[in-house]
Amino acid sequence: MNTTPDVIDDARTPAADGPVPPSATLGGDNKRSIEQIALLLFIVVPFVALVAAVPLAWGRGVSWLDLGLLVAMYFTGVHGITIGFHRYFTHGSFKAKRPLRIALAVAGSLAVEGPLVRWVADHRKHHRFSDAEGDPHSPWRFGETLPALMKGLWWAHIGWMFDEEQTPQHKYAPDLVRDPALRGISRHFLTLTIVSLAIPPLIGGLVTMSWWGAATAFFWGSLVRVALLHHVTWSINSICHAVGKRPFKSRDRSGNVWWLAVLSCGESWHNLHHADPTSARHGVMKGQVDSSARLIRWFEKLGWAYDVRWPDASRIDSRRIDSRRESARADAA
Known part of the structure; x- marks a missing residue:
């Protein structure tokens, strides 16, 4: 299924005055050496902090304020x-009024996962070629043997981000490129990264009125938080395309991984997402926690979001795999 619309919300996507040059988006379509070095630092430093978190916590190097900042951020x-x-x-699962649109762009940038336009372009390309040639981060890239899958999991989790050739942003995210506000947020990703890392130590220092409070808040609320967030969301690319239950029909190997549901805010119900990419809810079966869908529902009730693409029973059933039929086919084979 092609999920790369030319315009997500035509009524709220201002047209640029003439063609927008490739330099209008941060990084363009090629990743320079300096970007790769910066990316390596943003992966390694928080990961080292995450590894050090357990012994530090054991030695009481964490406070309730630190944990509160970690959870909130x-x-x-x-x-x-x-x-x-x-x-x-x-995917355009709903339409948003402009204040919410800007707020979501900024909040996503605080996750330190890359500029908005580049993130969206990569993910739209992923859906166009999911688990096939052209997919930027399929774990099946190198084959289906165990060694190939181990290599593929590493590629899908982290390795693909160091690939010098990037997804063409003007091809896969033209609607975002044409929006000056979103283009500006994307270009100021590094500034928003600094803000994201600075908020916890600023709050920690002011609340405790100490440098130590600022330091522990930075460790937990900035470094550990970023590392945990990265590896949970990257696991959707790697783990959820290698294992998990597949109750719905999709043209790839996306699966549901229940133990990632809470931390991924519903993204790990990945099989339904690839079966119905524009659905605003991913956890559609009983007991499937999806906090992202819950928040979208609240936005809708407040009038901030509208035209939400909620899945209905008939749409879900049309994508469900008939387990008895599949079992019969297997027995016949």
């Missing part, structure tokens, strides 16, 4: 990605 960033970057900007 984590779920702000994750929902910015899941609701904003993914369900809204990439």
Whole structure:
């Protein structure tokens, strides 16, 4: 299914005055060496902090304020990605009034997962070629043997981000490129990254009135938070395309991984998402927690979001795999 619309919300996508040059978006379509080095630092440093978190916590190097900042910043960033970057900007699962549109773009940028336009372009390309040649981050890229899959999982989780050739943003995200406000937010990704990392130590320092309070808040609310957020969301690319239950028909290997549902805010119900990419809710079966869908519902009730593409029973059933029929086919084979 092609999920790369030319315009997500034509009524609210201002046209540019003439063609927009490739330099209008951060990084363009090629990743320079300096960007790759910066990316490596943003992966390694928070990961080292995450590894160090357990012994530090054991030695009482964490306070309730630190944990509160971690949780608050984590779920702000994750929902910015899941609701904003993914369900809204990439797939158009709902329409949003402009204040919400800008807020989602900023919140997603605070997750430190890359500029908005580049993120959306990569994900639309992923859906166009999901688990086939052309997919930027399929774990099946190198084959189906165990060694090939191990290599593919690493590629899907982290490795693909260091690929120098990037997805053409003007081809896969023209609607975002044409919006000056969104283009500006995307270009100021590095500034928003600094803001994201600075908020916890600023709050921690002011509340405790100490440098130590600022330091522990930075460790937990900035470094550990970013590392945890990255690896949870990257797991959707890797783990959820290698394992998990597949109750719905899709043309790829996307699966549901229940133990990632809460931390991924509903994104790990990945099989339904690839079976019906524009659905505003991914966890459609009983007991499937999807906090992103819940927030979209609240936005709708407040009048901030509208034309929400909620799945109905007939649409879900049309995509469901008949387990008895599949079992009969297997027995016949």
